[in-house]
Amino acid sequence: xxxxxxxxxxxxxxxxxxxxxxxxxxxxxxxxxxxxxxxxxxxxxxxxxxxxxxxxxxxxxxxxxxxxxxxxxxxxxxxxxxxxxxxxxxxxxxxxxxxxxxxxxxxxxxxxxxxxxxxxxxxxxxxxxxxxxxxxxxxxxxxxxxxxxxxxxxxxxxxxxxxxxxxxxxxxxxxxxxxxxxxxxxxxxxxxxxxxxxxxxxxxxxxxxxxxxxxxxxxxxxxxxxxxxxxxxxxxxxxxxxxxxxxxxxxxxxxxxxxxxxxxxxxxxxxxxxxxxxxxxxxxxxxxxxx
Amino acid sequence: xxxxxxxxxxxxxxxxxxxxxxxxxxxxxxxxxxxxxxxxxxxxxxxxxxxxxxxxxxxxxxxxxxxxxxxxxxxxxxxxxxxxxxxxxxxxxxxxxxxxxxxxxxxxxxxxxxxxxxxxxxxxxxxxxxxxxxxxxxxxxxxxxxxxxxxxxxxxxxxxxxxxxxxxxxxxxxxxxxxxxxxxxxxxxxxxxxxxxxxxxxxxxxxxxxxxxxxxxxxxxxxxxxxxxxxxxxxxxxxxxxxxxxxxxxxxxxxxxxxxxxxxxxxxxxxxxxxxxxxxxxxxxxxxxx
Numbered sequence: 263x264x265x266x267x268x269x270x271x272x273x274x275x276x277x278x279x280x281x282x283x284x285x286x287x288x289x290x291x292x293x294x295x296x297x298x299x300x301x302x303x304x305x306x307x308x309x310x311x312x313x314x315x316x317x318x319x320x321x322x323x324x325x326x327x328x329x330x331x332x333x334x335x336x337x338x339x340x341x342x343x344x345x346x347x348x349x350x351x352x353x354x355x356x357x358x359x360x361x362x363x364x365x366x367x368x369x370x371x372x373x374x375x376x377x378x379x380x381x382x383x384x385x386x387x388x389x390x391x392x393x394x395x396x397x398x399x400x401x402x403x404x405x406x407x408x409x410x411x412x413x414x415x416x417x418x419x420x421x422x423x424x425x426x427x428x429x430x431x432x433x434x435x436x437x438x439x440x441x442x443x444x445x446x447x448x449x450x451x452x453x454x455x456x457x458x459x460x461x462x463x464x465x466x467x468x469x470x471x472x473x474x475x476x477x478x479x480x481x482x483x484x485x486x487x488x489x490x491x492x493x494x495x496x497x498x499x500x501x502x503x504x505x506x507x508x509x510x511x512x513x514x515x516x517x518x519x520x521x522x523x524x525x526x527x528x529x530x531x532x533x534x535x536x537x538x539x540x541x542x543x544x545x546x547x548x549x550x551x552x553x
Numbered sequence: 554x555x556x557x558x559x560x561x562x563x564x565x566x567x568x569x570x571x572x573x574x575x576x577x578x579x580x581x582x583x584x585x586x587x588x589x590x591x592x593x594x595x596x597x598x599x600x601x602x603x604x605x606x607x608x609x610x611x612x613x614x615x616x617x618x619x620x621x622x623x624x625x626x627x628x629x630x631x632x633x634x635x636x637x638x639x640x641x642x643x644x645x646x647x648x649x650x651x652x653x654x655x656x657x658x659x660x661x662x663x664x665x666x667x668x669x670x671x672x673x674x675x676x677x678x679x680x681x682x683x684x685x686x687x688x689x690x691x692x693x694x695x696x697x698x699x700x701x702x703x704x705x706x707x708x709x710x711x712x713x714x715x716x717x718x719x720x721x722x723x724x725x726x727x728x729x730x731x732x733x734x735x736x737x738x739x740x741x742x743x744x745x746x747x748x749x750x751x752x753x754x755x756x757x758x759x760x761x762x763x764x765x766x767x768x769x770x771x772x773x774x775x776x777x778x779x780x781x782x783x784x785x786x787x788x789x790x791x792x793x794x795x796x797x798x799x800x801x802x803x804x805x806x807x808x809x810x811x812x813x814x815x816x817x818x819x820x821x822x823x824x825x826x827x828x829x830x831x832x833x834x835x836x837x838x839x840x841x842x843x
Contacts, residue, residue: 294639295639295642295643343826346830347829347830350830350833352829352833353638353841354638354639355586355638355639355642356829356833358586358638358639358642359775359779359825359829360825360826360829362771362772362775363772363822363823363825363826363829364822364826366769366772366818366819366821366822367819367822367823367826369769369815369818370815370816370818370819370822371815371819373811373814373815374812374815374816374819377811378811378815481768485647485650488643489647492643521658523654523657523658524654524655524658526650526651526654527650527651527654527655530647530648530650530651531651533643533644533647534632534644534647537632537633537636537640537644538632541635541636541640
């Protein structure tokens with residue numbers, strides 16, 4: 263029983279980490295809360311649904327198209343919405359409200375075009391779970407955990423060792439100094455949106471396979487992704503991943519005692535505790551948090 | 554028929570004016586990026602519904618709704634007082650999600666997604682407000698009172714300190730003002746009036762369920778405040794009228810009702826983006842959103 267809770271927690275954590283790491287990457291360079299990130303994930307799940315279930319395109323090609331599409335979506339959101347606002351010297355609060363508006367826009371478009379009902383991909387038949395010491399885990403769930411770990415390692419390597427990754431960290435650390443040494447911050451902003459949204463696209467595919475697709479899933483995922491980033495230390499990708507696993511575990515332990523509808527609320531209670539006692543998060547730097 | 558519908562819109566405008574000018578108090582005047590307003594609205598509505606259904610009189614229900622919301626506002630302000638801009642926004646947004654989850658899941662109290670039907674229309678001083686014309690009189694009366702209360706708060710020394718906190722908290726503190734306390738007062742007062750708006754809403758609609766208090770209901774309120782302009786009360790009233798009436802033509806074009814809901818949200822959100830881009834201070838606002 264306890265092992266099952268633990269495994270469910272790890273699966274949930276892996277799903278959240280796919281949301282949180284992209285969000286955190288975008289936050290680290292852009293320094294504002296891109297709340298529409300969750301809606302981007304919901305939207306790309308619907309794109310996968312459109313390509314695979316309605317148009318009947320091969321799953322792997324659909325997936326590839328979905329990831330590409332999501333990256334472009336992230337790029338265009340930055341290019342058409344955030345960049346013009348930044349040019350007008352919009353503060354982080356204005357960008358946050360803009361991202362809330364964007365979240366609602368994407369959600370409403372999904373409802374208008376696809377309807378408010380729940381969709382399923384029906385790619386994988388409900389398969390027999392594998393028993394590990396009395397706990398059940400499905401092959402897809404193993405894949406989710408596997409992918410999230412691989413992505414994390416890849417992202418770490420990318421940030422530490424590639425030129426673009428280093429430039430991103432430079433902008434995240436100090437935008438003005440980075441610009442002095444010739445790094446275009448606007449360029450880096452675009453790249454973090456492209457890469458962050460690409461990760462979101464991969465997340466969207468796995469989430470669409472594991473759960474049902476519905477228009478409001480973006481908000482719920484964003485709550486988890488955001489909370490995970492804050493408790494792990496906002497702007498730190500390893501922190502976001504760590505935070506995701508903590509949220510996943512605490513949630514699954516929590517719903518042993520509470521009705522499962524309280525899942526979102528549990529995440530926020532953890533968020534409050536962290537904001538109150540350790541607002542920098544576990545691995546975070548304290549930059550720009552308090553007045 | 555048109556008349557009755559018009560009265561319905563006027564009552565909605567009253568409720569949204571109360572919501573928006575009370576949000577102005579915390580967001581516009583004190584500069585707190587408070588996204589918990591829809592939660593205070595929910596607390597007021599549910600408090601009223603539960604009390605009115607148990608037969609308590611109107612004045613007690615509406616006051617209790619306000620006080621309970623204010624209490625929650627005050628409690629919320631304690632851990633969030635030290636947070637700046639976008640962190641405060643997310644903590645308060647989180648609070649609305651928590652309240653929403655509670656309203657949806659505490660079925661023995663709130664009846665969950667089924668909602669609470671049959672809230673009796675109020676009777677006060679011998680007047681029965683069960684017809685909409687009378688109820689409209691009541692709402693406009695309450696709205697005018699609240700407008701002047703908030704107006705006098707903003708003109709009072711307390712209001713000036715709130716504005717000082719918005720413009721430069723450090724400077725306000727160095728002048729010996731207890732900024733944390735005043736931020737808490739601002740949040741609690743703002744929540745108090747949101748609770749009263751919730752109370753009127755519950756009395757008016759006579760049926761409440763969680764969908765009226767989900768996070769997307771924040772967008773129209775936020776749009777009103779931004780469009781009207783931060784720290785501008787007349788601008789807020791003007792913006793409320795626009796925001797409430799704007800999506801109405803959709804109803805007459807003949808879209809199916811499943812499209813009207815999201816289309817309305819879409820219009821609000823687009824309008825919000827456009828205003829943020831072209832007129833970030835809103836129409837009558839004097840201050841920037843930091």
